Amino acid sequence: MDVVDSRVERILRAAASAPSVYNTQPWQVDVTGSTVTLRADAARQLRHSDPHGREMLISCGAFLFNARTAARRDSLTAVVKVLPDPDDELLVAEIAFEPGPVPDMDELELSVAIERRTTSRVPFDDQPLFTDVLMSILQAAQGEGAELRLVQPSEPVREDVLGLVRRAEALAAEDPAARAEEAAWTTTDPGRDDGVPQDLLGPAADDERAPVRQFHASTGKAQFEERSTLAVLSTAGDSARDWVAAGQALQHVLLAATTYFVxxxxxxxxxxxxxxxxxxxQALSLDGAPQMLMRLGYSSAQKRTPRRAVPGAAAHDRG
Incomplete structure (x- = not known):
């Protein structure tokens, strides 16, 4: 394996640590030398909850941003050609890695954050984010062509947002297909390299107004914070290209937050x-299409969820 190929291997290992809905990891890659073709894996699409593949492509977009970021750590530049291809609807992007300049400090911090980022489903410290963090994540979203609408604890509209979250979850709880899909991806099987292990689902909230997702397989209850920051990521359009862009913006936001231990x-x-x-x-008067709702805050680092191996990269464990 030559130098470029060994770099691509490292890049793919980092890229595969991207978050995905239910940790489905709905991506496939083909590697030819220093060029990677990224496709969505339709076999891992949530057919009931995500019939149009929006969340699948957001997940692939997060993979793509990780690849771009990890490439800079190795002084490579990712030249990316993104959707669409009318002859290959699952094609997400073609990535060619070319020699680039030495990474600057910001690029290095983001690349290191790939290894540290985890999803945290436990209670956060009961406080909103500091101003410097807010500025950083807002700029991260805008840098990828998306917008981040922050919903702070003092805003009256926060109650409307939380009410919609509870309403959606109540409807899903009454839907046998939705329950079956969740059960299929929340597992107690220690040998699986996908899905969310039950011990990482986090506790159920003892207050239905808590800004957290309620999993049926959660064990125990806990009192969650009331003053964490909520954020809604949106894009101007709502096409497949926008969904990939949303995934890249999401991962940029998450990595920027991680550099502040958020x-x-x-x-x-x-x-x-x-x-x-x-x-x-409508409640938030968004100009664009909402693509992701997240809660952000300070908490202890959590264990990482498992990951599948990707071609050219050994199996590894990321969250």
Missing amino acids: HASFATTVLENPTTRHDLR
Whole structure:
């Protein structure tokens, strides 16, 4: 294996640590020398909750941003050609790695954050994010062509957002197909390299107004914070290209937050239901389409969820 190929191997290991809905890891890669072709893996799509593949492509976009960021750590520049291809609807991007300048400090910090980022489903410290963190994550989203609408504890609209989250989850709880899909991806099997292990689901909230997703397989209850920062990521459009862009923006936000020791968890159910997604957009007066709702705060680092091996990269464990 030559130098470029060994770098690509490292890049793919880092890219595969991207977050994905239910840790489905819905990506496939083909490697030819220093060029990587990234496709969505339709076999890992949530057919009921994500029938159009929006969350699948957001997940692939997060993989793509990790690849771009990890490349800079190795002084490579990722030249990316993103969707669409009418002859290959699952094609997400073609990535060619070329020699680039030595990474600057910001690029190095983001690349190191790839290894540290984890989803945290436990209670956070009961406080909103500091101003420097807010500025950093806002700029991260804008840098990828997206917008981040922060919902602070003092805003009256926060109650509307939380109400929509609870409404969406109540509807999903009454849906046998939604329950079966969740059960399929929350597992007690220690040998699986995908899905969310039950011990990482976090406790259920003892207050239904808590800004957290309620998993049926959660064990125990806990009192969650009331003053964490909520954030809604949106894009101007709502096409497949926008979904990939949203994934890149999401991962840029998460890595920027990680450099400040800030963790995130996600409330995706409200965006999987067309009605509550529309109502969320109206409640926040968003100009664009909401793509992700997350809660951000300070907490201890959590164990990482497992990851599948990707071609050219050995199996590894990321969160």
